Amino acid sequence: MKSIGFIGLGKLGLDCAEVFSEQYSVFGFDIYPRQSHSVNICQSADELVKNSDWIFIAVPTPHEEGYDGSVPSSHMQPRDFSHDAVIDSIKSINKHAKTSKNVVLISTVLPGTTRRHFANLLDKKHKFFYNPYLIAMGSVKWDMVNPEMIIIGTETGSGEQAQDLIDIYKPIIQNNARYVTGTWDECEAIKIFYNTFISTKVGLANMIQDCAMKVGNINVDIVTDALANSTMRIMGPKYMTAGMGDSGACHPRDNIALRWMAQEYDFGYDIFDTIMTAREQQARNLAKFLVDQSQLNGNLPIVIHGKAYKPDVPYCIGSYSTLVGHYIKELGYSVCYVDPLADDSTDVVDNIASPAIILLAHNRQVTYGYTGKDIEDHAYFEFAPGSVIVDPWRITKEKYNMKVIHYGNTRTKR
DSSP states (O other), X not given: OXXXXXXXXXXXXXXXXXXXXXXXXXXXXXXXXXXOSSSEEOSSHHHHHHHXXXXXXXXXXXXXXXXXXXXXXTTSXXXXXXXXXXXXXXHHHHHHOSSOOEEEEOSOOOTTHIIIIITTTSOTTSEEEEOOOOOOTTOHHHHHHSOSEEEEEESSOOHHXXXXXXXXXXXXXXXXXXXXXXXXXXXXXXXXHHHHHHHHHHHHHHHHHHHHHHHOSXXXXXXXXXXXXXXXXXXXXXXXXXXXXXXXXXXXXXXXXXXXXXXXXXOSOOHHHHHHHHHHHHHHHHHHHHHHHHHHTTSOOEEEEOOSSSTTOOOOTTOHHHHHHHHHHHTTOOEEEEOTTOSOOTTBOSOXXXXXXXXXXXXXXXXXXXXXXXXXXXXXXXXXXTOEEEETTSOOOOOTTSEEEETTBOOOOO
16 A cells, blocks of 8 residues: 655645545654544654655745735735745655655645755655645545646646656545646646636625625626626636635735736736735725724624634634724724634634624635535524624525625615
8 A cells, every 4th residue: 555644734734634544544744743543643754754655745835924814915025935844844855765755745836936946955766746735724625535626747747747646646536526737837827826816706706896885776696696607708606706805824825925926027017916905905895884884873893703714614814804803993993703713812702792783704605505515504693683784695684673784785676
C-alpha cells in the first residue's frame, strides 16, 4: 500500500488527510498538537518523511495581520503571499529523505511562484507537483471526494507526468470529476483566478443589490435569476445570489496578492483593487442601512446573526460580518454578534432578549444547498417581538410581531 504524508494539519490538511486514510496509510505532522482517529500523527517532520512515499504540503501561505478582509484592507500596500512555511517544509524533505519522494504542494500561491521559488529548492531526485484544492471550509471532506475538477501542475504540463498523482486520487473520488493538467504556472493561475472569479460574481450580484436599494422598484432576485440562467454567456447560477459579500480566508487575500502582481508586472490596470473597494463599499452600504433602521425604530440595538465567515465553522478570518460591524462602529453605533461557534469572542453574546435590528448574516440553505443535502436552517437565538429582521438572502417569511425586510428587494408590490 502506498503511504501518504501531510505536512500541515490545519483547517484544510487534517480533513484531507483523513479522507486519504480511507484508502491509504496516512501520516501527518504539524507544529501544533493534533489528534486524529485515522491519521498517524508524527512527532517530527523526520518521522513523516521517512514513512511517506507521497508528501502533501498543506501549510498556510498567509499575509500579514490585517490583510484577510475582515476589516478594510483595499487601501493597504499590496503584498505577495508568505512562502516561509512552504520553504521550511521543502527544506525538511531535503534534509530527511533518503529516497526519492513525490512532493505535492496544495497551498495557494501566485502564478510563477513554484518555478521561481520552490522547484530549484527541492532536491532533483524528488518529483514536484502543484495540486491546489477547490475546497470550502465547512464541507472539506464532501468537496474532497466530489470535486469540480482536480488540478495537477507539473514542470512541463504533461498529462503523462501527472498520471501517477491521478492514480492516487481515483480510489477516493466519488463523482466524475475532470482532471485538468498544466504547467505549475498554469495551475497556479487556475486556482487563484478561480477564487477571484467567485469574488467578482459575488461583487457583481451585490452591485445589483445596491442598484435595487438606490433606484427602487427592483427585486434583485429577478435580475440575478435572469443572469444566472443565461447559460450561453454567463456560466452558471453558483454565487449569483446577492447577499452577504465575499468571505473567508482565501478570496479577499487572493485579490490583494493579485493587486501586487498587477503592479509588479505593470498590467496597466487593477481590477482587483476595484473588486476589493466594491466589497468594502457594499459592506458600508449595508451597515448604513442597519443604522438607519435603528434610528427609525427608536434606536434599537444592532445584532448580527453569525460572526464566522459562514455557518457551521468557527473561523472569523475574512468574515464579511465583522467588516459590516466595523462600518457600524465607524458610524458611531455599537454592534454585537450571536454565533455559538465563532473563534473570535469579541462583541459576541449568547442571545438578545429585547427587540433589536437583526441582520441574518448566516443562512445554511444558501451556503450548503449545493451539496444536494436537505439542509435545515435555524436561528441561534429566539428573536424578541418588536424586532426588525434584515434578511439579505430574502428567504425569511413574515413573522408575527416582527418586521421582516428583504434587503435587495425594493420592488413595488402590485
